[in-house]
Amino acid sequence: xxxxxxxxxxxxxxxxxxxxxxxxxxxxxxxxxxxxxxxxxxxxxxxxxxxxxxxxxxxxxxxxxxxxxxxxxxxxxxxxxxxxxxxxxxxxxxxxxxxxxxxxxxxxxxxxxx
Amino acid sequence: xxxxxxxxxxxxxxxxxxxxxxxxxxxxxxxxxxxxxxxxxxxxxxxxxxxxxxxxxxxxxxxxxxxxxxxxxxxxxxxxxxxxxxxxxxxxxxxxxxxxxxxxxxxxxxxxx
Numbered sequence: 686x687x688x689x690x691x692x693x694x695x696x697x698x699x700x701x702x703x704x705x706x707x708x709x710x711x712x713x714x715x716x717x718x719x720x721x722x723x724x725x726x727x728x729x730x731x732x733x734x735x736x737x738x739x740x741x742x743x744x745x746x747x748x749x750x751x752x753x754x755x756x757x758x759x760x761x762x763x764x765x766x767x768x769x770x771x772x773x774x775x776x777x778x779x780x781x782x783x784x785x786x787x788x789x790x791x792x793x794x795x796x797x798x799x
Numbered sequence: 800x801x802x803x804x805x806x807x808x809x810x811x812x813x814x815x816x817x818x819x820x821x822x823x824x825x826x827x828x829x830x831x832x833x834x835x836x837x838x839x840x841x842x843x844x845x846x847x848x849x850x851x852x853x854x855x856x857x858x859x860x861x862x863x864x865x866x867x868x869x870x871x872x873x874x875x876x877x878x879x880x881x882x883x884x885x886x887x888x889x890x891x892x893x894x895x896x897x898x899x900x901x902x903x904x905x906x907x908x909x910x911x912x
Contacts, residue, residue, distance in 0.1 A: 686844075716898050727887065728842065728902045743899075744800065777841060781898075782891075787832050787844030788900065 687712050687780050691791030698768055698798050705764045706794045708778035713758035718779040719751070722793070728777065734761050768798045801826050803890045805903025813911050818875040820906035822888035830891050831864055831871045832900065837884040845873075878910045 688711040719731040732740045740753040754762045781788030802825040830849045834842035848864035855862045861874045885907045889900040
C-alpha cells in the first residue's frame, strides 16, 4: 500500500494566522482526501483533491477557509486559514482506494490554536 | 446525507472476553470498511466488505455485512491487550459518493489485563 508522509506532525498557532499541512505520497494516486478529527471524535471528510481540478468540498467546509492544492499526483496541501480555537483538531490526509488495502491515512497533524 | 451510526461508544472488557461493535447506515452502501486507530495514532485499514451477507475472518476478528448492505459488525474473540484502540466502520456509497467514506462514531475498546 501507499506510504504517506504528512507534515507537520503538530503545531501550536496563534488565532488569525494560517497553517499549511503537506502530504507526500510515495506513489502516484488519483484521489487524495482531507479529513478532520476533533479530539475523541470520528473523522469528517473536508474535501477531495484530484490533480488538475478544483477540490470538491463537503457540506460545511469552504475553499476560503480550507484552500487545497494538488499540483501533481503525489502531493497535496491543505491550508487552515484565519484560525480560531474551534479549528483545533487533528487533520489527516488519505489516499485510496487501493483494492485490498482500502484507504491509507497519513500520520496526522495535531493543530492547537491559542 | 449518508449517516453511519456505530454502537457502543465505549466498551471495557477483561482480557479474554469477547467484544462486538455494530454499525448501521441510513442508506445502502457500496461497501463498508473497518479501521483501527490506536491511541495517538492514525486509522489503519482492517478490511473491506462488499457483498450482501458477506462474512470475513482475520484470526480472532470476524466481520459481517448485512443482507441489505446497510449494517455491519465486528466481533473480536478472546480480546488481548493489543486489541486496545478505537474501531471505526466507514461506509462508502456508490455513484457520485465513490471514494467518500462516511465514518461511524467509533467504539473505544479498553482491555483490562
